[in-house]
Amino acid sequence: MDDRRLQLKFYETHDGKDVLKCIQCGTCSGSCPLSDKMDYAPRELFALIRDGEMEAVLRSNTQWYCVSCYQCMVRCPQEIPVTDLMYILKQMAIEQGISPKTAKMPDLYMTFYREVLKKGRLTEAMLMIRYGMKHPTDTLSNAFLAVKLLKRRRLEIIPQSIKEPKRISYLKSADSERTETK
Amino acid sequence: MYSVLKSEKGGVFAVRSLLKRLLTENMVDAVFVAAKTPYSDLPMPTLISSPENIETADPLAPVAPFNASRQASILLRSDTGKRLALVLRPCEIRALIELVKLKQCVLDPAILIGIECKGRMENALFLEQEKQRSGISISFYQDDNLKEMICSACNVCDHFQPVGTDLTLSVFGVQISTGIGVEAESETGTDILKKMGYSDVQPPAEREAELRDLQQQRLEAKSVLMEKTAEDIKDIKRFETLIANCLNCSNCRVACPVCYCKECVFVTDVFAHEPELLIRRAVKRGMIKMPTETTMFHLTRLAHIGHACVACGHCTSVCPSGIPVADFFITVGSKVQDLFDYEPGRDINEPIPYLVFEEENQ
């Protein structure tokens, strides 16, 4: 993998160069609800990007653990849009076909993504079923919950969709057109 | 307070009788108003002190040989202790207020009588029309064909109602052949009307609608003009094309009511180039057009007074080369004025934008 090219590509994205401002203070990591589960703290990720260690960055699970709570972003003393940069790293990882060690989140997002591409809307139950086929253990633990939800008329089995899903076939072309991460 | 001044001979006569009473009842020492001279049909700004001479006054004629605010500001340079009534068009009042802000004159001696203005014709056209039919001061307000003959700046003017006056002569919703409306806008104005014994009445019902329609029509025309002009002056090349025929005669500058410098920088020796220098330029570029400073001239004027342009259009009227000077002044002026939320002539207390220091803009 061409680390240097990927590094430049990251810098060229909107706000990508902001990582150069990072003073490694650790506010982002300290503010992150799940940073102790990450391979690298967000702060470390920025240091790795600056060192050009892009393969290590893109293979890490860090960006996939980002819950988009934006806490890091509003606290960063250098006003780096940390959360937005995590999105860029996720997209770059997908583009590079890299599967991080803990691949559950990309799977979940992909399932979600395909469902929306096809139907225009998401049905939570369908998401759970499709995702569950890949990760049966997560499904089992959720089965008890499903029964409870069903009892309260809160499970929708009929898939939701927009009126004529064919109308939005252009989403697929938008998907295939993906060239550069913006 | 709104009153109606009736006269079988039409609005002009009603106005004259009002002005006459101002003089006879010693409310003012003199009246400054457009009046016909013995030599021509073109009404010129005239300072009248004798009540008999009021008969020549013709403020409703759809013409203004130039923006009378300049002449008014000469009369108002200092407070002489004499009271003056000045009958002016909205653009003239707005320019006058700008001149007050620029300390060129004072308003203390003035009673401002504004006219609701449906536009003016170019001088030559007016004289031609006046020759063809008499009584244009009435027929203009009734004949739609005549109304379409107003000059291009008036066509896009949405300031047809004067602001900051003591009295406003109102032509909207009124049959001008039977009289004219008058609205007191200040305490002074109300006192005058009360003293003269006029009663407060409801303005005619059609007035609001008529104003609204004209406003909409003018705004639409203005946006069309601005869009077109913006395209014409999009870059310096196009701008130079637009003003290619400029002779540097300075007519526009002289006609401009807010261009108030005693001596323009373009006649000082800043632009009086040494022959040596001109030849050097020619040698370097192969050729130079003379006069050399036409682009600079218009850009400098835009920069100096764009914020104060009242869009009276006299610059276009006087251009011997037919350059639409007012068009680009209106276009650039409006944008500058929007930027600073400034409207020339709107309020005498509104500070000139470049004299205001805002801390957050540091």
Add this chain to the structure above:
Amino acid sequence: MRYGFFPGCAYKTAAGYRESVEALNRALAIQLVEIPDWNCCGATAVFSINSSVALVLSGRLLALADLHGFDEIITVCNACYTTLRKAIHMMEHHPELITEINKHLKTETLQLKRLLPVRHYLDVLANDIPEMRWRKVKQSKSDSDLRVAAYYGCQLTRPWKDQGQPERPDVLEQFLERLGVTVIEHSAKTLCCGASHMIPYAKDCAPLVSRIIREVRKKNGNIIATICPMCQFNLDAGQGRLNIPGTPIAFFTQIVGLALGIDSKDLGIDKLLVPMYKISDNKE
């Protein structure tokens, strides 16, 4: 003002959100018209995979809302709220993106012409409804047993910082207090609930839920008011794994409904996983 309602995919199955929103609309005569044929906003998932698709999704929704003559888009979900605003933010800063989006929308004869403002239903209730109308509708005294802890989650105040302070907002508290509801002050208002990470990483997210519930209990709150289906679900369902007494997790609209004296059955309160026994007892 014409409100274009964007319910989002989770609204229908959320625990009585729909029932309570509709009940409030009826009671307060709020015209909330669903944007016809709306699509999913894409949430965090689509932006994580491909921002072009995410932008087209938001673009379609904005174009639809404009086409049907709405002035504002109203959401009831933090994810929808922030995803749409994020897309709009990007479009505002990179107008060329709108051209790209329109290339796609053209096939559906849609066009994105202007970017409508996006607001949360909480904002509408708290700021748009005249005081008189509240007074007219409010019939009963509020349930004095309720000590409500407002919970905003992440994406209403962040990253926008425009609904008050991004970490300790108080719009919801002020609004509820105006209706006579007792609210408590606590420190977990905008902590993360785990969001969609709850599905694959339930164990990792359990401490997050625990932290919020325990803090509310410590500060003597007995019910949590949420403003987002995902937050409600995670806190409600997530308690199953915790070894502490259950704290009911309601939607703020349900609390408002109760405060106005609307029957709890009309508010879908029976759909909560951790039940509100007390309140039901009092009512029935």
Add this chain to the structure above:
Amino acid sequence: MKRDQINIGVYICHCGMNISPKVDVEAVAEFAEGLAHVRIARDYKFMCSSPGQEFIIDDIRQYGLNRIVVASCSPRMHEATFRNACETAGINRHYFQMANIREQAAWVTLDTKEATAKAMDLVAAAVARVTYHRPLESREVKVNKSILVIGGGIAGMQAAISSGNAGYQVYLIEREPSIGGHMAKFDKTFPTLDCAACIMTPKMVEVGQHESIRLFTYSEVVSVEGFVGNYSVRILKKPRFIDESKCNGCGICMEKCPIKKIPSEFNENLSFRTAIYSPFPQAVPNTPVIDPDHCRILAENKPCGACEKFCEAGAIDFNQQPEHMDITVGSIIIATGFKAFDPEPLVQYGYGIYPEVYTSLEFERLNNATGPTGGSILMKGGDFPKRVAIIHCVGSRDAQYREYCSRVCCMYSMKFAHLVREKTGAEVWEFYIDVRSPGKLYEEFYNRVQKEGVHMIRGRVAEVTDILDDPENSEDKGRLTVVAENTLTRRMLRIPVDMVILSVGLEPAEGAGDVGRMIGVSSDGNGWFTELHAKLAPVSTVIKGVFLAGCCQGPKDIPDTVAQAMGASGEAVALLSKGTVMTRAEISFIDPDLCAGCQTCVEVCVYNAIDFDEGRGIATVNELLCQGCGSCAVACPSSAASIKHFTNRQVMEELEAILI
């Protein structure tokens, strides 16, 4: 002078190796020789050296040169040098023009050819300009040998003492009831840990008793007009409601005052004071003031007068009115100091929400022998803290608040850590981004604190919360949790503590901006006063005769503040000692024939240097006040206003030579 009589000499400097390898100086000299009116052009290794200047002087005499152009460095470096050479040789000093071919050509251009071409353009421009130069003269005016010092903190006090010792009359203005400033609130100072009061008190007494210092406390400067050597200053003396000449400072009034629950500003609101009060026991002057917002008589018009009844000296005077005093001074030293950053907007640190979160100034009082706890570091409940966190960089190094480093916080934080350990034995965690300890014995102090067992955690704190992960654990009850990443171990920390100290940064003092505007001294984007030159004139300002001392110019510790105050005092004394100053020659001129009398220039002039002549209806320039800034020339629509030596003609010719 007729144009054909103009003889220009052009000198191209090599500046050692600074200009010559990049710019072909010989080619430039040759080029210059071909320009109109140039009589002679030379190049030389160091034009600024004595032989270099001799060249110019000899050529002027020998060839009858009457205009000189030197192409070398910047005018700020050597314009005066060459102007003096011109004057020595007998031509007017303004018949000189400098072309900067070092900074503007040699140093910033990669290609030799381009650099040479640019140098030629700049020389041609200077030659074109200098032909239009006019001889200008400046005037010598007498100065008033007195100095105004604004601000009575350690900087202002030191500046006043140094200037007073030099024998100059000093007026020291302080808006609070006592001098002393922030330093009076401290107990110990880093890194020597000597007692602040022990250093301060003698200085305060010295100021109070100095024969050359006239002290105005509880007073403010309301206007400053005039120019170097002759500033007219108006001072507002707020009413103390106590006759200073009668009061003997016995303090009985404060004992008897019934209004006792007013938060004490001096103690950072951690204790109470009475309505008649003296901020602290060692206050100078030792005269109390009556707080008109809280006094029963003054604020509520209710009967009381307890102080009046007990005052044996009969010093209480409820009828005192604000007084204005006018003084004239030759020079002004600004020492308005700083204000501590208010951490409330950083909600994540919980200041104002959790009672055990303190600012550094609050902690200074808590630790001070004269403070609310008599110097015991106690929590609000009266217990000693067992665990204390100190958070660095609160408000500093933060693009959302103050981008700069406040310079003193690292050191005072470590001082706090030491004091907490020493006085309470508590465990201390310091959360820092970087430890900045550049100063004499500062790094050694850092090492000492480390050895004392303070936990130094490299990581900016994410939040302070009262959420505890284990709320059932009785040990942690009532405690706060500090959440941060230890960036050195990459561990996420949640540390329970009893007390949190926020090491807040420094901001310009409230009202400093008004003082700056009044005098005409500019501030940077953060509000600190701008010095004339960071290295060459660090205590001067753009306004001649106005100097800066202490934190008003930027965050500083006490040693630097005192040194700068002495520097400012030295500059002020040096300026005044000669007894006269020269006025500027490059000032505004308003052509009476062109002036339309619109007074736009009057409004834009920040130095109040333009008056309107009602009789002639034109604007006129006060040559003593004008600083030659050029605002009037830009604003004047008719070009009636121009700046001598920067006339339209001169600038246009300069441009023309480059552009055409």
